[in-house]
Amino acid sequence: MIEIWGHKDAPNVRKVLWAAAELRRPLHRIDAGGRFGGVDEAAYRAMNPNGRVPTIRDGDFVLWESHAIMRYLAETTRDQALIPATPQARARMNQWMDWQLAHQAGAIRALVMMTLKTDTAPDAARLSAARRDADALFAMLDDALSRHGFIAGDGFTLADIAIAIGYERWSRLPIERPAFPHLANWFVRACARPGYRDLPVAA
Ligand SMILES: N[C@@H](CCC(=O)N[C@@H](CS)C(=O)NCC(=O)O)C(=O)O
Structure with missing residues (x-):
């Protein structure tokens, strides 16, 4: 396994x-990672020199970076579900997955650091700038989702999973957020998927 x-x-x-x-x-x-530690141990670093989670091992093949792992799992599954068939649709999925790590993840992380991972109240001006940065990114998603049912088009793909997990994190932060109706409806649909229902509850 x-x-x-x-x-x-x-x-x-x-x-x-x-x-x-x-x-x-x-x-x-x-x-591993977080309160479980282990990511600085030599054996872990030998698998993942980046010292982050997740890492997977499939036989003697080791892989890190969550999106690379998701693609590997999908591409090694017989029907390649979750990956669109045409190069254009696949590229659109990859565009949003890259965007998630390059832009959305950092914007959410800034808010997490200011609100959850600190003992001091956040500086109001910095928090409001960070909120605006994140809101602008979520507005892009809301706009995309006003035109089609899922992030990369009409079908549920790996991009929906990557972005829904970012949305889940952001929506639970103790901050004010604008209403994004298309995004909120899409998240309800994403959460109804069997894969989300099977997920361990996030802290
Ligand atoms: N770009 C990497 C980011 C990995 C990452 O930063 N993971 C976080 C958890 S979400 C981590 O390992 N933090 C340090 C820790 O948990 O010890 C990926 O997508 O896998």
Whole structure:
């Protein structure tokens, strides 16, 4: 069975757990990262020199970076569910997945650091700037979702999983947020997927 290192509350681990559940690929999960630590140990660094979670091992093949792992799991599943068939639709999925890691993840992380991972009240001006940055990104998604049912078009893909996990994190932060109706409706649909329902509850 494929092994995965990473604790269940880590957003990037949750993406992979969700994708694996959708693809019916059982994973053996080993707690690592966060309060479980282990990511600085030599044995872990030998697998993942980046010292982050998730990491997977499939036989003697080791892979890290959540989106690369999601694509690997989907591409090694017989019907390649969750990956669109045409190059254009696949590229659109990849565009949004790259955008999630390059832009959305950093904007959410800034808010997490200011609100949850600190003992001091956040500076109001900095928090409001960080909120505006994140809101602008979520507005892009709301606009895209006003035109089609899912992030990359008409079908549910890996991009929906990556972005829904970011949305899940953002929507639980103790901050004010604008209403994004298309995004909110899409998230309800995404959460109704069997893969999300099987996911361990996030802290
Ligand atoms: N781009 C990486 C980011 C990995 C990452 O930053 N993971 C976080 C958890 S979501 C982490 O390992 N944090 C340190 C820790 O948990 O010890 C990916 O997508 O896998």
